Amino acid sequence: MSPGDHYRQIIELSEDCILELDATGRIASVNRHGLDLLQAFERSDVLHRAWQDFWPPALHPVVHQALRRGLEGQSSQYTGTLTTLRGAQRQWSVSIAPLSDAAGRVESLVVVGRDITEMRRVEQALRTLNASLSSQLQGAESQVMAASQHNQYLEATLTQAQVISERRRHLELAALQQRDIAEAARAMAEHTAMQAQKGEAVGQLVAGIAHDFNNMLQTAVAAISMVTDAPETLTPIQRKLLGRGNEALGHATAVAKRLLGFARQHPVRAEPMDLQEVALEMAELMQQSLAPDLQLVVERQSQPFPVIADRHSVGQAVMNLCINARDACGGTGRITLRCDQGQVSQDWATHLRAAGDYVTLSVADTGSGMDQAAMSRLFEPYFTTKPEGRGTGLGLAQVYALMRQAGGFIDVDSAVGVGTVMTLWFPRAHVSLGEAEVPPALPAASGSDLSA
Numbered sequence: 001m002s003p004g005d006h007y008r009q010i011i012e013l014s015e016d017c018i019l020e021l022d023a024t025g026r027i028a029s030v031n032r033h034g035l036d037l038l039q040a041f042e043r044s045d046v047l048h049r050a051w052q053d054f055w056p057p058a059l060h061p062v063v064h065q066a067l068r069r070g071l072e073g074q075s076s077q078y079t080g081t082l083t084t085l086r087g088a089q090r091q092w093s094v095s096i097a098p099l100s101d102a103a104g105r106v107e108s109l110v111v112v113g114r115d116i117t118e119m120r121r122v123e124q125a126l127r128t129l130n131a132s133l134s135s136q137l138q139g140a141e142s143q144v145m146a147a148s149q150h151n152q153y154l155e156a157t158l159t160q161a162q163v164i165s166e167r168r169r170h171l172e173l174a175a176l177q178q179r180d181i182a183e184a185a186r187a188m189a190e191h192t193a194m195q196a197q198k199g200e201a202v203g204q205l206v207a208g209i210a211h212d213f214n215n216m217l218q219t220a221v222a223a224i225s226m227v228t229d230a231p232e233t234l235t236p237i238q239r240k241l242l243g244r245g246n247e248a249l250g251h252a253t254a255v256a257k258r259l260l261g262f263a264r265q266h267p268v269r270a271e272p273m274d275l276q277e278v279a280l281e282m283a284e285l286m287q288q289s290l291a292p293d294l295q296l297v298v299e300r301q302s303q304p305f306p307v308i309a310d311r312h313s314v315g316q317a318v319m320n321l322c323i324n325a326r327d328a329c330g331g332t333g334r335i336t337l338r339c340d341q342g343q344v345s346q347d348w349a350t351h352l353r354a355a356g357d358y359v360t361l362s363v364a365d366t367g368s369g370m371d372q373a374a375m376s377r378l379f380e381p382y383f384t385t386k387p388e389g390r391g392t393g394l395g396l397a398q399v400y401a402l403m404r405q406a407g408g409f410i411d412v413d414s415a416v417g418v419g420t421v422m423t424l425w426f427p428r429a430h431v432s433l434g435e436a437e438v439p440p441a442l443p444a445a446s447g448s449d450l451s452a
């Protein structure tokens, strides 16, 4: 077999379409696979056909240029859609190269065409798959992102829900506390109203009794004065006895009037007064209600003790302290009233106890005294250790209110089984009460101050 035969066999075995074109671009020879790829039954079907005719008109310039370059001795490649003899559209990749004679002249052209339709389809499929995969990937990414955003949203919602539930728990707790407070306040208000009604009722009762008592006394005074107006009809002894009776009635009238004034509601009117004078008046009034073995003493000082306060309220405060002292003594012992000068130094001062000069009134008793628990609740409204009906627990609360109003405070010193000293501290008024000059202040008294 000649080398030419070898080559012909190789060409016949090639999977590609191998053609030889003459110088006019017509097919001069074709291999077996070429016929199959062009869907020709016989070689005569393709031989002498122009190569260009297999291509769509749009590709003719490209084919033409490739043929021309081939004839010029250059190789070219192009790809395009070829129409087979049975009208099928196939994607081909084509290489055209010149075939030269021994002198180097181009005699013909060799065309190697390869059907790449499947390859393109696979490529397209791969591209589509790739596109779909990447879009799926993007979708997945965006889903992951959305999921993570959703997750974040869920986390945020959860946190928010936790915050809301925590807030709601707080609100419920607060509401419960409010309800408890409201409940306690309501109970306290009811209790206060009841006690106030009691206190008011006692006050009204005292006022009523004092009023009627005063009327009866007036009648008795008028009756006696009618008799004493005609002294000639009386024996000296009768005149003397009636005089004594009149005196006693006068005294009783004064007591009734004081009681009446004491029980009646009073508008508060601050005025300059001598604290000792009020103490003396109240002591006199108190004397009437003391057991024989209970002594009440006023350690009277020579100078006045000027304060500016509501006279009635101060009287009421002194009376409250004296009654408490009397009750603490239980029928025997001693109650001592004493006025003094006092001073609060800067060291001792608090926001409820301003530094400065004071006048004091102390009520000391030799009674039961108080333990620490009673001392700490002393000024609480309605705090009482007295049996039902004996004490309202409002006495010291009133005293406290008065002292706050007067700009003063209360000092308490007590020992169980020994006695109690309650001292009212009034800011010293720098006014002249007439007869005496106010002397310089004395050193401050000692003791525990529960009002501060």
Ligand SMILES: Nc1ncnc2c1ncn2[C@@H]1O[C@H](COP(=O)(O)OP(=O)(O)OP(=O)(O)O)[C@@H](O)[C@H]1O
Pocket: 320, 324, 325, 328, 365, 367, 368, 369, 370, 374, 378, 383, 384, 385, 386, 390, 391, 392, 393, 394, 395, 396, 397, 420
């Ligand atoms: N001098 C005192 N000695 C012992 N305990 C006292 C003295 N003063 C007050 N207390 C105690 O303080 C409580 C409260 O006194 P407060 O004057 O406020 O009310 P009360 O005397 O009980 O009742 P009210 O004054 O309304 O009749 C008294 O019940 C008593 O326990």
Ligand SMILES: [Mg+2]
Pocket: 320, 323, 324, 391, 395, 396
């Ligand atoms: Mg009292």
